[in-house]
Amino acid sequence: MADKASCMARCLWSIPLSLLFGLLLPLLVSAHQIIRHELHVVLQSDHHTLQVTDSITLPETLPPSDAELRYFTLHGGLSPLSLTSGVQFVRQPPATLPVSGDSHASATGSRLPLERYAVILPAGARTFALQYQGAIQHTSLPQDPQDAWSMPAIAGMLATEGVYLSGATYWYPRFHDEMVTFTVDVQLPLTWEVISQGERTRHERVNNATHVRWESPAVQEDVYLVGGPLIEYRQPAGSVLAMVFLRTPDVPLAQKYLDATAQYLRLYNTLLGPYPYPKFALVENSWESGYGMPSFTLLGSKVIRLPFIVSSSYPHEILHNWWGNGVFVDVHQGNWCEGLTAYLADHLLQEQRGSAVTYRRATLQRYTDYVSTHNEIPLTAFQARHSAATAAIGYGKALMFFHMLRQQVGDNAFITALQTFYRDNLFQRADFDALSHAFASVTGKDMAEVFQQWVTRSGAPELRISAALVQPDGQSYRLNAVLDQVQPGPAYRLQVPLAISLQGQEQASQTTVTMAEKHLNFTLRLPAQPWRVDVDPEFDLFRRLHREEIPPALTQLFGADKVLLLLPTDANAELKQGYRQLAQAWPQTSSQVLDIRWDQEIEALPTDHAVWLFGWENRFLLEVVTALAPYSVELTQAGVRLEGTPVTRAQHAVVLTARHPKNPQQTLAWVATQNVAALPGLGRKLPHYGTYSFLGFAGDEPVNIVKGQWSVLASPMSLLLAPAADSPPQEAAAQLAPRRPLISLPYDVQH
Numbered sequence: 001m002a003d004k005a006s007c008m009a010r011c012l013w014s015i016p017l018s019l020l021f022g023l024l025l026p027l028l029v030s031a032h033q034i035i036r037h038e039l040h041v042v043l044q045s046d047h048h049t050l051q052v053t054d055s056i057t058l059p060e061t062l063p064p065s066d067a068e069l070r071y072f073t074l075h076g077g078l079s080p081l082s083l084t085s086g087v088q089f090v091r092q093p094p095a096t097l098p099v100s101g102d103s104h105a106s107a108t109g110s111r112l113p114l115e116r117y118a119v120i121l122p123a124g125a126r127t128f129a130l131q132y133q134g135a136i137q138h139t140s141l142p143q144d145p146q147d148a149w150s151m152p153a154i155a156g157m158l159a160t161e162g163v164y165l166s167g168a169t170y171w172y173p174r175f176h177d178e179m180v181t182f183t184v185d186v187q188l189p190l191t192w193e194v195i196s197q198g199e200r201t202r203h204e205r206v207n208n209a210t211h212v213r214w215e216s217p218a219v220q221e222d223v224y225l226v227g228g229p230l231i232e233y234r235q236p237a238g239s240v241l242a243m244v245f246l247r248t249p250d251v252p253l254a255q256k257y258l259d260a261t262a263q264y265l266r267l268y269n270t271l272l273g274p275y276p277y278p279k280f281a282l283v284e285n286s287w288e289s290g291y292g293m294p295s296f297t298l299l300g301s302k303v304i305r306l307p308f309i310v311s312s313s314y315p316h317e318i319l320h321n322w323w324g325n326g327v328f329v330d331v332h333q334g335n336w337c338e339g340l341t342a343y344l345a346d347h348l349l350q351e352q353r354g355s356a357v358t359y360r361r362a363t364l365q366r367y368t369d370y371v372s373t374h375n376e377i378p379l380t381a382f383q384a385r386h387s388a389a390t391a392a393i394g395y396g397k398a399l400m401f402f403h404m405l406r407q408q409v410g411d412n413a414f415i416t417a418l419q420t421f422y423r424d425n426l427f428q429r430a431d432f433d434a435l436s437h438a439f440a441s442v443t444g445k446d447m448a449e450v451f452q453q454w455v456t457r458s459g460a461p462e463l464r465i466s467a468a469l470v471q472p473d474g475q476s477y478r479l480n481a482v483l484d485q486v487q488p489g490p491a492y493r494l495q496v497p498l499a500i501s502l503q504g505q506e507q508a509s510q511t512t513v514t515m516a517e518k519h520l521n522f523t524l525r526l527p528a529q530p531w532r533v534d535v536d537p538e539f540d541l542f543r544r545l546h547r548e549e550i551p552p553a554l555t556q557l558f559g560a561d562k563v564l565l566l567l568p569t570d571a572n573a574e575l576k577q578g579y580r581q582l583a584q585a586w587p588q589t590s591s592q593v594l595d596i597r598w599d600q601e602i603e604a605l606p607t608d609h610a611v612w613l614f615g616w617e618n619r620f621l622l623e624v625v626t627a628l629a630p631y632s633v634e635l636t637q638a639g640v641r642l643e644g645t646p647v648t649r650a651q652h653a654v655v656l657t658a659r660h661p662k663n664p665q666q667t668l669a670w671v672a673t674q675n676v677a678a679l680p681g682l683g684r685k686l687p688h689y690g691t692y693s694f695l696g697f698a699g700d701e702p703v704n705i706v707k708g709q710w711s712v713l714a715s716p717m718s719l720l721l722a723p724a725a726d727s728p729p730q731e732a733a734a735q736l737a738p739r740r741p742l743i744s745l746p747y748d749v750q751h
C-alpha cells in the first residue's frame with residue numbers, strides 16, 4: 001500500500017531525531033565512551049521551566065589526552081551550579097561552541113541558545129553532581145510549502161500541551177558524541193505522563209504531582225523526555241510491555257495498537273533476534289509527527305487514526321528498534337538504517353500481500369524520475385532525507401541494495417547475516433563496513449566489491465537488450481541476444497534475471513546471466529521455441545528504468561527539469577485565483593525551472609517541458625483527451641470514470657497523467673475541480689501520490705477516493721521474437737515462478 005499518509009509517515013518524518021541533529025557533531029571522542037546520568041527533573045509546564053539535578057559519572061578509562069570530555073554543552077540560560085566540592089564549571093566564550101549550534105539553527109530555523117562549560121575536576125575524580133533550571137521553549141516551524149519532503153523540526157518544547165526534550169535540546173549536559181546510560185526521575189503535573197527510553201520503575205501520584213522514573217541500563221545516544229496530558233493503556237506482549245499513551249480516551253484505538261505491537265514484535269523477534277528493550281510505547285504527539293525513538297514512537301493525532309498506519313508506518317517504526325535505535329547508525333559513512341528498515345518493513349509487508357514487484361517498480365520509478373547526474377550521491381553520503389531525490393537514494397536505492405544482497409546470498413544466509421550484524425552491533429554505532437563484515441562472515445565470501453559498487457559509487461546501471469536471434473538446434477533451440485550497460489562510467493557486475501516465454505508452455509523459463517562488462521553476448525539453449533524475452537521482469541535489479549517501463553505518473557512532473565504550469569483563462573475569478581495560488585506554491589526542487597502561464601499566452605504545448613494543465617476550462621484540455629487515448633479512459637464534460645469510480649466535474653477533483661502526444665519522454669498532467677476550497681489541500685497532497693497515473697478526490701480536504709497506475713504498454717526490456725510460421729500469435733508473457741516472502745507469519749493485524 002502506498003497511501004498518502006503511510007507515505008508521509010515513511011517519507012517525511014520517520015528519521016530518528018538523533019540522526020537529524022546528531023550528524024553534524026564532529027567525532028572527536030571515541031563513540032565507545034559511555035557517560036552515566038542520574039537525573040532528577042521537576043517539570044513546570046505552565047512556566048515552560050524545568051529544574052534538574054544530574055549526577056554524572058565519566059568513563060572509567062578516561063584517556064589523559066581526551067580533553068573534549070572535560071567540556072560540556074547545555075541549553076542556554078540554565079546556569080549550572082556544581083554540587084560536588086572541588087568541582088567547578090567555567091563558562092567558555094561563545095566561539096568555542098560545537099558546530100552543532102549552527103546545525104540546529106539551520107535545522108530549526110531558530111538558533112538554539114547553547115552554552116559551553118569547562119569542567120575542573122580534582123585529580124582522579126570522575127563523578128560529580130550539578131543542578132540547573134530555566135525555560136525551554138522552541139516552537140516548531142510550519143513546513144516550507146516549497147519543500148514537501150522536509151520534516152517539521154522542533155528543537156525542544158515544554159508547555160501546557162506537553163514536553164518534548166531530546167539530546168538535540170541539550171537539556172542535560174552533553175560532552176560530545178558520547179553514548180549514555182541513565183535513570184531519570186521526573187516530577188510532573190498530576191494529569192501528565194512522561195515517557196523515556198528503557199523501563200518505567202516508578203509511577204505514583206503523590207502530593208498533587210505525578211512521579212515517574214525511567215531506567216535505561218542499555219547504552220543510548222540521547223536521553224528523551226516526552227509527555228503531556230496522556231491516558232495510558234498497556235498489555236504484555238511476550239516478555240515486553242506494550243504501552244499506548246493517548247491524548248483522549250479511546251479504548252478500541254489503544255487495543256488495536258497494543259495487539260499490533262505484539263504481532264510485529266513476534267515477527268521481528270523471529271526474523272532478527274530479540275527486541276532490545278523492556279517496553280514499546282506508542283505516544284500520541286501534540287503536533288503531527290512520525291518519529292521513531294528507542295522503545296517508543298511519537299506519532300501525530302491524525303496519523304494514528306488513519307486506518308492503514310497500523311500496518312504500514314507502525315511496523316516501520318517498531319522495526320527501527322533493531323535498525324537505528326538498537327544498532328545505532330554511524331552516519332559519517334552513510335545511513336544504512338532507513339533502507340534496511342524500509343526493506344524489512346514496507347517491502348516485506350508488500351511481499352506478504354503479493355505486491356512486492358509493484359513496490360519495487362515504484363521504488364525504481366522514484367529514483368529514475370527524481371535522481372539525475374546533478375543530484376546523485378552515493379549511499380555513503382546519505383545521512384537523512386531532505387528531498388525526493390535523497391529519499392529515492394537513501395531509502396529506495398538502499399532497499400534495492402539489500403534486495404540484491406538477498407538474491408545473491410539466498411534467504412537463509414541473508415537472514416543469518418542480519419541476525420549476526422544485530423547481535424554483534426547492538427547498542428553500538430555501526431556502518432556499512434560492519435554490515436559487509438557480517439555478510440562476509442556468514443557467506444565466507446568477500447563482499448567488498450558488491451558493497452563498493454552499490455554503496456560507495458553513485459548512480460545506477462541502465463540496461464538495453466538487442467539483437468535477439470533464435471535458431472533450431474536439433475531437438476532444442478538456441479537463443480542468442482546482446483545485453484548492454486549504457487550508463488556512463490564503468491560496468492557494474494550484475495546478475496541479470498531473464499524470463500523466456502516458450503511456445504506451448506505456461507511457465508516461463510527463468511535464468512540469470514552474469515554481466516561483468518558493459519557488453520554481453522549470451523546464448524541460451526531452450527527446450528522449446530522461445531517467442532519472448534523479458535529482462536529483469538520482477539524489478540530485482542537496482543537500475544535506472546526506461547521511460548517506457550514506467551506508466552505516466554506525477555513523479556515525472558515533480559522530478560522534471562523544466563515544468564510549465566498552465567492556468568485556465570476562462571475559469572471564473574475565484575477558480576483563477578485558486579489555481580494561481582496553487583501554482584505559485586507548487587513544490588519545486590532546487591534544480592527545477594518552473595514557468596507559470598495563462599493558457600491564452602501560448603499557441604501550443606511545448607515539447608521540451610513537463611506540463612501541468614489546470615482546470616476544466618483549460619483550452620488545451622483536448623490535448624489531454626488525445627494523450628489519454630491509449631488508456632481507454634472516458635473523459636466527458638461531465639466527468640470521468642476511473643476504475644469504475646465516477647469522478648464528476650461538479651463534485652470532485654480529478655488528476656490524470658499521460659505521455660505528451662508529441663514527445664513521449666515528457667509527461668502531461670491535468671488537475672481540475674469546481675471546488676476552490678479543495679485546491680490548497682490538493683497542492684499539499686499530490687507530492688505524496690507521486691507514483692500514481694490517475695487520482696480522484698472528494699470534499700474540501702480533499703479525500704482520495706480512487707487512485708491507480710495506467711498499464712505499461714510496451715517495455716524495451718521485453719523483446720518479441722519472430723514467431724514460427726505455424727504458431728498462433730501470443731500476447732501475454734508466460735507465468736513466472738511464485739516467490740515466497742522473506743518470512744511468513746500468521747498475521748492478524750487488520751488491514
Ligand SMILES: [Zn+2]
Nearest residue numbers: 014015338341
Ligand atoms: Zn524510517
